[in-house]
Amino acid sequence: MDNYEIIETLGYGAFSTVYLVKDKISNKLYSMKKIPKHKDPNIHIKTTNQINIGLYLNQNGYDNYIDHYVTETHYYLIFKYLQGSDLFTYQPKITHNNMFDIFIQMAEELQKLHSLKIVHNDIKPENIMLMVNGKIQFIDFELSRTPDVNISQKYEIRLSNEQDVSGSIYYISPEKYQKKTSDFYKSDIYSLGSTYYALIMADFPYQSNDKLKYDTVYLHNLSDPNIVPKPFDQYIPLSLEQLIYQMLDKNYQNRPTLDEIISHLSKFTSSLNQMLNKLSITDT
Numbered sequence: 001m002d003n004y005e006i007i008e009t010l011g012y013g014a015f016s017t018v019y020l021v022k023d024k025i026s027n028k029l030y031s032m033k034k035i036p037k038h039k040d041p042n043i044h045i046k047t048t049n050q051i052n053i054g055l056y057l058n059q060n061g062y063d064n065y066i067d068h069y070v071t072e073t074h075y076y077l078i079f080k081y082l083q084g085s086d087l088f089t090y091q092p093k094i095t096h097n098n099m100f101d102i103f104i105q106m107a108e109e110l111q112k113l114h115s116l117k118i119v120h121n122d123i124k125p126e127n128i129m130l131m132v133n134g135k136i137q138f139i140d141f142e143l144s145r146t147p148d149v150n151i152s153q154k155y156e157i158r159l160s161n162e163q164d165v166s167g168s169i170y171y172i173s174p175e176k177y178q179k180k181t182s183d184f185y186k187s188d189i190y191s192l193g194s195t196y197y198a199l200i201m202a203d204f205p206y207q208s209n210d211k212l213k214y215d216t217v218y219l220h221n222l223s224d225p226n227i228v229p230k231p232f233d234q235y236i237p238l239s240l241e242q243l244i245y246q247m248l249d250k251n252y253q254n255r256p257t258l259d260e261i262i263s264h265l266s267k268f269t270s271s272l273n274q275m276l277n278k279l280s281i282t283d284t
Protein backbone atom coordinates (compact mmCIF):
# COMPACT_ATOMS: atom_id res chain seq x y z
CA MET A 1 0.00 0.00 0.00
CA ASP A 2 2.95 2.29 0.70
CA ASN A 3 3.76 1.99 -2.99
CA TYR A 4 0.77 4.21 -3.81
CA GLU A 5 0.82 7.99 -3.64
CA ILE A 6 -2.52 9.76 -3.13
CA ILE A 7 -3.16 12.34 -5.85
CA GLU A 8 -6.70 13.48 -5.05
CA THR A 9 -10.09 12.40 -3.67
CA LEU A 10 -12.44 10.95 -6.27
CA GLY A 11 -15.50 10.40 -4.11
CA TYR A 12 -17.02 9.78 -0.71
CA GLY A 13 -19.57 7.13 0.23
CA ALA A 14 -21.49 6.23 3.36
CA PHE A 15 -18.39 4.66 4.88
CA SER A 16 -15.53 4.79 2.46
CA THR A 17 -13.39 7.34 0.66
CA VAL A 18 -12.12 6.77 -2.86
CA TYR A 19 -8.80 8.27 -3.96
CA LEU A 20 -6.96 8.64 -7.22
CA VAL A 21 -3.56 7.11 -6.52
CA LYS A 22 -0.33 6.64 -8.42
CA ASP A 23 1.80 3.52 -8.27
CA LYS A 24 5.20 4.97 -7.30
CA ILE A 25 7.12 2.41 -9.33
CA SER A 26 5.11 2.14 -12.55
CA ASN A 27 3.59 5.66 -12.35
CA LYS A 28 0.25 4.12 -13.35
CA LEU A 29 -2.95 5.64 -11.96
CA TYR A 30 -5.48 3.60 -9.97
CA SER A 31 -8.50 4.19 -7.81
CA MET A 32 -8.13 3.24 -4.14
CA LYS A 33 -11.17 2.69 -1.93
CA LYS A 34 -10.30 3.12 1.75
CA ILE A 35 -12.84 1.43 4.03
CA PRO A 36 -12.65 1.84 7.81
CA LYS A 37 -13.31 -1.37 9.77
CA HIS A 38 -14.98 0.07 12.84
CA LYS A 39 -18.00 1.89 11.39
CA ASP A 40 -20.03 -1.06 10.13
CA PRO A 41 -20.32 -4.45 11.94
CA ASN A 42 -20.89 -6.21 8.58
CA ILE A 43 -17.90 -4.64 6.93
CA HIS A 44 -15.87 -7.85 6.77
CA ILE A 45 -18.66 -9.75 4.97
CA LYS A 46 -19.40 -6.85 2.63
CA THR A 47 -15.77 -6.19 1.75
CA THR A 48 -14.94 -9.86 1.22
CA ASN A 49 -18.02 -10.05 -1.01
CA GLN A 50 -16.92 -6.97 -2.96
CA ILE A 51 -13.44 -8.45 -3.48
CA ASN A 52 -14.76 -11.87 -4.53
CA ILE A 53 -17.21 -10.31 -6.99
CA GLY A 54 -14.31 -8.25 -8.37
CA LEU A 55 -12.27 -11.42 -8.89
CA TYR A 56 -15.22 -13.27 -10.45
CA LEU A 57 -16.05 -10.37 -12.80
CA ASN A 58 -12.39 -10.02 -13.81
CA GLN A 59 -12.33 -13.66 -14.82
CA ASN A 60 -15.40 -13.08 -16.93
CA GLY A 61 -14.43 -10.01 -18.91
CA TYR A 62 -15.85 -7.31 -16.62
CA ASP A 63 -12.57 -6.18 -15.15
CA ASN A 64 -12.13 -3.34 -12.73
CA TYR A 65 -10.85 -4.86 -9.49
CA ILE A 66 -7.04 -5.08 -9.14
CA ASP A 67 -5.95 -5.90 -5.58
CA HIS A 68 -6.55 -5.30 -1.88
CA TYR A 69 -4.64 -4.68 1.34
CA VAL A 70 -5.79 -5.07 4.94
CA THR A 71 -4.44 -3.23 7.98
CA GLU A 72 -5.54 -3.20 11.63
CA THR A 73 -8.00 -0.41 10.93
CA HIS A 74 -8.81 -0.33 7.22
CA TYR A 75 -9.33 -2.20 4.00
CA TYR A 76 -7.75 -0.72 0.88
CA LEU A 77 -9.22 -1.86 -2.42
CA ILE A 78 -7.41 -1.04 -5.64
CA PHE A 79 -9.45 -0.69 -8.82
CA LYS A 80 -8.75 0.43 -12.36
CA TYR A 81 -8.98 4.20 -12.56
CA LEU A 82 -12.07 4.94 -14.62
CA GLN A 83 -11.26 8.42 -15.83
CA GLY A 84 -14.49 10.35 -16.22
CA SER A 85 -17.42 11.14 -14.00
CA ASP A 86 -20.05 9.25 -12.06
CA LEU A 87 -23.55 9.90 -13.39
CA PHE A 88 -24.65 11.79 -10.29
CA THR A 89 -21.99 14.39 -10.99
CA TYR A 90 -22.62 14.23 -14.73
CA GLN A 91 -26.44 14.61 -14.47
CA PRO A 92 -26.66 18.36 -15.30
CA LYS A 93 -24.85 17.67 -18.58
CA ILE A 94 -27.39 15.10 -19.75
CA THR A 95 -29.22 16.28 -22.86
CA HIS A 96 -31.52 14.70 -25.43
CA ASN A 97 -28.42 14.24 -27.55
CA ASN A 98 -26.45 12.05 -25.16
CA MET A 99 -29.23 10.60 -22.97
CA PHE A 100 -30.22 7.68 -25.16
CA ASP A 101 -26.68 6.49 -25.70
CA ILE A 102 -26.04 6.63 -21.94
CA PHE A 103 -29.34 4.85 -21.14
CA ILE A 104 -28.74 2.11 -23.72
CA GLN A 105 -25.21 1.51 -22.45
CA MET A 106 -26.47 1.32 -18.86
CA ALA A 107 -28.95 -1.38 -19.88
CA GLU A 108 -26.29 -3.22 -21.88
CA GLU A 109 -23.84 -3.15 -18.97
CA LEU A 110 -26.53 -4.42 -16.63
CA GLN A 111 -27.28 -7.16 -19.12
CA LYS A 112 -23.62 -8.24 -18.96
CA LEU A 113 -23.82 -8.43 -15.17
CA HIS A 114 -27.11 -10.32 -15.24
CA SER A 115 -25.79 -12.77 -17.81
CA LEU A 116 -22.96 -13.46 -15.34
CA LYS A 117 -25.71 -13.99 -12.73
CA ILE A 118 -24.73 -10.96 -10.69
CA VAL A 119 -27.48 -8.76 -9.27
CA HIS A 120 -25.96 -5.33 -8.65
CA ASN A 121 -28.38 -4.39 -5.87
CA ASP A 122 -27.28 -0.76 -5.58
CA ILE A 123 -27.91 0.80 -8.98
CA LYS A 124 -27.97 4.58 -8.73
CA PRO A 125 -26.22 7.43 -10.59
CA GLU A 126 -23.37 7.52 -8.05
CA ASN A 127 -22.47 3.91 -8.85
CA ILE A 128 -22.26 4.28 -12.61
CA MET A 129 -19.22 5.80 -14.30
CA LEU A 130 -19.26 7.59 -17.64
CA MET A 131 -15.70 7.50 -18.84
CA VAL A 132 -13.98 10.06 -21.03
CA ASN A 133 -14.08 7.55 -23.88
CA GLY A 134 -17.89 7.69 -23.67
CA LYS A 135 -18.25 4.20 -22.18
CA ILE A 136 -20.37 3.33 -19.18
CA GLN A 137 -19.24 1.01 -16.38
CA PHE A 138 -20.92 -0.05 -13.15
CA ILE A 139 -18.93 0.23 -9.91
CA ASP A 140 -19.49 -0.41 -6.19
CA PHE A 141 -20.33 -4.10 -5.92
CA GLU A 142 -20.37 -4.07 -2.14
CA LEU A 143 -24.05 -4.99 -1.92
CA SER A 144 -24.14 -7.17 -5.01
CA ARG A 145 -25.19 -10.80 -4.83
CA THR A 146 -25.87 -13.81 -6.98
CA PRO A 147 -29.05 -15.89 -7.04
CA ASP A 148 -26.95 -18.82 -8.35
CA VAL A 149 -25.99 -21.30 -5.62
CA ASN A 150 -23.04 -22.74 -7.57
CA ILE A 151 -21.46 -19.34 -8.27
CA SER A 152 -22.11 -18.32 -4.69
CA GLN A 153 -20.29 -21.37 -3.35
CA LYS A 154 -17.47 -21.45 -5.87
CA TYR A 155 -16.55 -17.77 -5.62
CA GLU A 156 -17.79 -17.08 -2.09
CA ILE A 157 -20.21 -14.42 -3.29
CA ARG A 158 -23.23 -13.70 -1.11
CA LEU A 159 -26.39 -15.45 -2.21
CA SER A 160 -29.45 -13.34 -3.09
CA ASN A 161 -31.97 -13.56 -0.32
CA GLU A 162 -35.47 -12.16 -0.14
CA GLN A 163 -34.71 -10.78 3.31
CA ASP A 164 -32.00 -8.53 1.88
CA VAL A 165 -33.21 -4.92 1.87
CA SER A 166 -29.87 -3.26 1.27
CA GLY A 167 -29.52 -0.45 -1.25
CA SER A 168 -30.44 3.18 -1.42
CA ILE A 169 -33.99 3.91 -0.26
CA TYR A 170 -34.53 6.21 -3.22
CA TYR A 171 -33.83 3.48 -5.77
CA ILE A 172 -34.87 0.26 -4.03
CA SER A 173 -37.76 -1.73 -5.51
CA PRO A 174 -41.04 -1.98 -3.60
CA GLU A 175 -40.84 -5.77 -3.28
CA LYS A 176 -37.29 -5.57 -1.97
CA TYR A 177 -38.31 -2.94 0.54
CA GLN A 178 -41.06 -5.29 1.72
CA LYS A 179 -38.68 -8.28 1.84
CA LYS A 180 -40.75 -10.10 -0.76
CA THR A 181 -38.32 -10.25 -3.68
CA SER A 182 -38.86 -13.27 -5.88
CA ASP A 183 -37.04 -12.07 -9.00
CA PHE A 184 -33.82 -10.36 -7.98
CA TYR A 185 -32.97 -9.30 -11.53
CA LYS A 186 -36.29 -7.45 -11.88
CA SER A 187 -35.47 -5.54 -8.73
CA ASP A 188 -32.34 -4.21 -10.49
CA ILE A 189 -34.58 -3.16 -13.41
CA TYR A 190 -36.70 -1.09 -11.03
CA SER A 191 -33.54 0.64 -9.76
CA LEU A 192 -32.42 1.22 -13.35
CA GLY A 193 -35.82 2.83 -14.04
CA SER A 194 -35.43 5.01 -10.94
CA THR A 195 -31.97 5.96 -12.13
CA TYR A 196 -33.27 6.93 -15.60
CA TYR A 197 -35.94 9.00 -13.90
CA ALA A 198 -33.40 10.71 -11.63
CA LEU A 199 -31.08 11.46 -14.52
CA ILE A 200 -33.85 13.17 -16.48
CA MET A 201 -35.57 14.95 -13.62
CA ALA A 202 -32.70 15.50 -11.15
CA ASP A 203 -35.21 14.17 -8.63
CA PHE A 204 -36.63 10.87 -7.35
CA PRO A 205 -39.88 9.31 -8.61
CA TYR A 206 -41.47 9.59 -5.16
CA GLN A 207 -40.50 12.11 -2.55
CA SER A 208 -41.88 13.53 0.62
CA ASN A 209 -41.47 17.23 1.31
CA ASP A 210 -40.27 16.18 4.70
CA LYS A 211 -37.27 13.91 4.18
CA LEU A 212 -37.71 12.32 7.59
CA LYS A 213 -41.15 11.07 6.57
CA TYR A 214 -39.84 9.52 3.41
CA ASP A 215 -40.38 5.98 4.65
CA THR A 216 -43.99 6.62 5.50
CA VAL A 217 -44.62 8.21 2.15
CA TYR A 218 -42.82 5.40 0.43
CA LEU A 219 -44.90 2.75 2.16
CA HIS A 220 -48.01 4.72 1.35
CA ASN A 221 -46.98 4.67 -2.28
CA LEU A 222 -46.49 0.95 -2.09
CA SER A 223 -49.90 0.26 -0.65
CA ASP A 224 -51.75 2.24 -3.30
CA PRO A 225 -51.15 1.10 -6.87
CA ASN A 226 -52.93 4.21 -8.13
CA ILE A 227 -50.15 6.42 -6.86
CA VAL A 228 -47.74 6.69 -9.74
CA PRO A 229 -44.37 8.46 -9.98
CA LYS A 230 -44.47 12.23 -10.29
CA PRO A 231 -45.09 13.25 -13.92
CA PHE A 232 -42.13 14.38 -16.00
CA ASP A 233 -42.11 18.17 -15.94
CA GLN A 234 -40.09 18.53 -19.11
CA TYR A 235 -40.44 17.25 -22.61
CA ILE A 236 -39.40 13.67 -23.19
CA PRO A 237 -40.89 11.35 -25.79
CA LEU A 238 -44.12 9.77 -24.55
CA SER A 239 -42.85 6.28 -25.31
CA LEU A 240 -39.74 6.88 -23.14
CA GLU A 241 -41.99 8.08 -20.33
CA GLN A 242 -44.09 4.92 -20.69
CA LEU A 243 -40.98 2.73 -20.71
CA ILE A 244 -39.71 4.28 -17.48
CA TYR A 245 -43.12 3.95 -15.80
CA GLN A 246 -43.18 0.31 -16.87
CA MET A 247 -39.71 -0.23 -15.35
CA LEU A 248 -41.06 1.33 -12.15
CA ASP A 249 -44.16 -0.89 -12.12
CA LYS A 250 -44.89 -1.97 -8.56
CA ASN A 251 -45.53 -5.48 -9.84
CA TYR A 252 -42.16 -6.88 -10.91
CA GLN A 253 -43.82 -9.15 -13.47
CA ASN A 254 -44.95 -6.14 -15.50
CA ARG A 255 -41.44 -4.71 -15.84
CA PRO A 256 -39.74 -5.03 -19.22
CA THR A 257 -36.70 -7.24 -19.80
CA LEU A 258 -33.33 -5.65 -20.58
CA ASP A 259 -33.66 -6.84 -24.19
CA GLU A 260 -36.97 -4.98 -24.45
CA ILE A 261 -35.52 -1.86 -22.83
CA ILE A 262 -32.54 -1.81 -25.20
CA SER A 263 -34.68 -2.34 -28.27
CA HIS A 264 -37.15 0.40 -27.20
CA LEU A 265 -34.35 2.88 -26.50
CA SER A 266 -32.64 2.10 -29.80
CA LYS A 267 -35.86 2.93 -31.65
CA PHE A 268 -36.15 6.27 -29.83
CA THR A 269 -32.61 7.18 -30.81
CA SER A 270 -33.29 6.92 -34.50
CA SER A 271 -36.74 8.55 -34.38
CA LEU A 272 -35.54 11.34 -32.09
CA ASN A 273 -32.58 12.06 -34.34
CA GLN A 274 -34.93 12.33 -37.29
CA MET A 275 -37.23 14.67 -35.36
CA LEU A 276 -34.38 16.86 -34.11
CA ASN A 277 -33.01 17.10 -37.62
CA LYS A 278 -36.42 18.15 -38.92
CA LEU A 279 -36.90 20.79 -36.26
CA SER A 280 -33.21 21.80 -36.40
CA ILE A 281 -33.10 21.71 -32.61
CA THR A 282 -29.62 21.47 -31.18
CA ASP A 283 -28.90 20.77 -27.56
CA THR A 284 -25.92 22.42 -25.99
Ligand SMILES: Nc1ncnc2c1ncn2[C@@H]1O[C@H](COP(=O)(O)OP(=O)(O)OP(=O)(O)O)[C@@H](O)[C@H]1O
Pocket: 010, 011, 012, 013, 014, 015, 016, 017, 018, 031, 033, 079, 080, 081, 082, 083, 084, 085, 086, 126, 127, 139, 140, 141, 142
Ligand atom coordinates in the same frame (compact mmCIF):
# COMPACT_ATOMS: atom_id res chain seq x y z
N1 LIG B 1 -12.59 3.06 -10.26
C1 LIG B 1 -12.96 4.32 -10.12
N2 LIG B 1 -12.49 5.28 -10.93
C2 LIG B 1 -12.87 6.58 -10.78
N3 LIG B 1 -13.73 7.01 -9.83
C3 LIG B 1 -14.24 6.11 -8.98
C4 LIG B 1 -13.89 4.72 -9.08
N4 LIG B 1 -14.53 4.06 -8.10
C5 LIG B 1 -15.23 4.98 -7.43
N5 LIG B 1 -15.09 6.22 -7.94
C6 LIG B 1 -15.72 7.46 -7.44
O1 LIG B 1 -15.88 7.35 -6.02
C7 LIG B 1 -17.27 7.36 -5.65
C8 LIG B 1 -17.51 6.36 -4.51
O2 LIG B 1 -17.11 5.06 -4.93
P1 LIG B 1 -17.94 3.75 -4.57
O3 LIG B 1 -19.33 3.92 -5.04
O4 LIG B 1 -17.19 2.56 -5.03
O5 LIG B 1 -17.87 3.69 -3.01
P2 LIG B 1 -18.88 4.17 -1.88
O6 LIG B 1 -20.16 4.63 -2.47
O7 LIG B 1 -18.08 5.07 -1.04
O8 LIG B 1 -19.15 2.90 -1.12
P3 LIG B 1 -20.04 2.81 0.20
O9 LIG B 1 -21.15 3.84 0.11
O10 LIG B 1 -20.53 1.45 0.04
O11 LIG B 1 -19.13 3.05 1.34
C9 LIG B 1 -18.02 7.01 -6.94
O12 LIG B 1 -19.34 7.55 -6.92
C10 LIG B 1 -17.12 7.63 -8.01
O13 LIG B 1 -17.38 9.02 -8.12
Ligand SMILES: [Mg+2]
Pocket: 013, 126, 127, 140
Ligand atom coordinates in the same frame (compact mmCIF):
# COMPACT_ATOMS: atom_id res chain seq x y z
MG1 LIG C 1 -21.17 4.05 -4.21
